[in-house]
Amino acid sequence: MKNIFVFGADEFNLSLMRSLDSAHEYCFHELYQYSEVKTGKEFPVETLYEGALARLNSYPDSVDAIVGYLDFPVSTMLPLLCQSLGLPSPSFEAVLKCEHKYWSRLEQRRVIPEYIPNFCSVDPFKDDYRQQITLDYPFWLKPVKAVLSHLGFMVRDDSELEMAIIEIRKKIYCFAKPFNYLLQFADLPDEIAAVDGYHCIAEGIISHGQQCTLEGYVFDGKLCVYGTVDSIREGEHGSSFSRYQYPSSIPQPIQDKMIAVTERFLTAIDFDNGPFNIEYYWDKDSDHIWLLEINTRISKSHSPLFRNVDGKSHHQIMLDLALGKQPIFPHRKGLYRYSAKFMWRTHADAQVNRVPTEQEIQAITQRIGGTDIQLHVREGMRLSDLNYQDSYSYEIATVFIGGDSEQELLQKYHDVQQALPLELVPLL
Known part of the structure; x- marks a missing residue:
């Protein structure tokens, strides 16, 4: 063993x-x-x-x-x-x-420059953050280390840049501080050591x-x-x-x-x-x-x-x-021709008044074959209490589905959404 x-x-x-x-x-x-x-x-x-x-x-x-x-x-x-x-x-x-977004882009520019957008590093805590950005609007602005598009913003003008910077300054520490702890174990080039976890990267839109x-x-x-x-x-x-x-x-x-x-x-x-x-x-x-x-x-x-x-x-x-072994993996030996993971999202904050019970979820997955449902919310919470969401939506559930066509996947997902007794009350 x-x-x-x-x-x-x-x-x-x-x-x-x-x-x-x-x-x-x-x-x-x-x-x-x-x-x-x-x-x-x-x-x-x-x-x-x-x-x-x-x-x-x-x-x-x-x-x-x-x-x-x-x-x-x-x-x-x-x-x-x-x-x-x-x-x-x-x-x-x-x-x-790979994981330090700015270091990764520098290495990519060295090896495969024709396949990456223009980019630059940004210190969001300096007053001249706009002057540091060498890109025209629009562009993406994100921390050099984050997950799930957390604190990633599409920036189209000065006002959106200012709003993004304010939000990043408030919340970047939750990734920056632990990332910086781990960076100490690496022998970093000077140009990377100067761009730590409290920095961002601006990238052209692709x-x-x-x-x-x-x-x-x-x-x-x-x-x-x-x-x-x-x-x-x-x-x-x-x-x-x-x-x-x-x-x-x-x-x-x-x-x-x-x-x-x-x-x-x-x-x-x-x-x-x-x-x-x-x-x-x-x-x-x-x-x-x-x-x-x-x-x-x-x-x-x-x-x-x-x-x-x-x-x-x-x-x-x-x-x-x-384990140091050569992987051997099957090809097209599963039960279905297609499969999908659906991210059930809503774009406005809400109060969760009711979530389905385990028994209700099991009944739905047994009735709609090839489905698996994972809830990310609990009764009584606000969607804004969810951790590490992207800047534009809240993911309230995940639904894995198998089927023999894309149409079947979409129909099963629609059926799950209709059947799941989930009650959200919008917050004004």
Whole structure:
């Protein structure tokens, strides 16, 4: 039995891992639960890091792998933990060259400049923040480290810039302070050391066209992409995700080009022995692709999609890599031809007066086959109490659906929304 330590474990993802064919070979241990890592207003990274090292070093048996499927701070901390125990992992510097948004763009400009937008760093706490920005309106402004588009703003004029800066100054600390703690473990170039977690990046707009995410890994220097998932947006600025849908509708030659660009970049930064997901836009009119961002983990949002279509959750790939093994993954062996994760959103704050019971949710999923419902709200709360939302909407529930056509996915989602007894009262 291999002892697998799961950093930021939650029951949904643990159940997906326990359902794998190879699960009998593993003994899963919770190296902190999701609630200890992600549900507070701040990330206690020093406590988490030192506590994790103490737990791992005091474990009486072998520690065979440390895994995580969560974004910051888990994805950023994993290489440090693996490195300290001599376990397979990308280097900490390679991970930072993906996760530090400004450092990542600098490296991309060096290797693949034709596939990225114009960008510049911004210190939001300096009075001359407008003079620092070398881009014309409109542009995106976001912290160099955040998750789920948190504190990301589309800025179209001076007044929107001022409002974004005010909001960023109030809230950036929740990522900046813990990110800066982790940056101390890296040997940073001077130009990166000067742009810490309290800084932002301004980027030219590339949010036109079709967005997708490549899921892949590098093992012993060889890159493999095993699936491409479409990312479908909604909202005034196209800033909020509506659903992820697999497999992608983007033509294979375009996907092949994305894979080639990905390989060029990850090879250049020496990223090896780890999973990744990388986001692109494809502009159909110009037939050009744009690299949006890279994440150094599997996307847990895509796990049920791969299970539904390919027959296995890609947690398997994460586990194989963490154990130093060449991943072997099925293709189109699942129950459905298509699968999607729907993000049920609302764009105005509201009071949650009623949520469905577990029994009501179970009755709906049994009646509407191939569905799984996760609520993010509780009775009595305000939507504005939700943590780490994007700047334009609130995600109140997630619905995973499998079906044999896109139309079937959309119909099932509509049926779930109609059936779920969820009561929201708008706040005036």
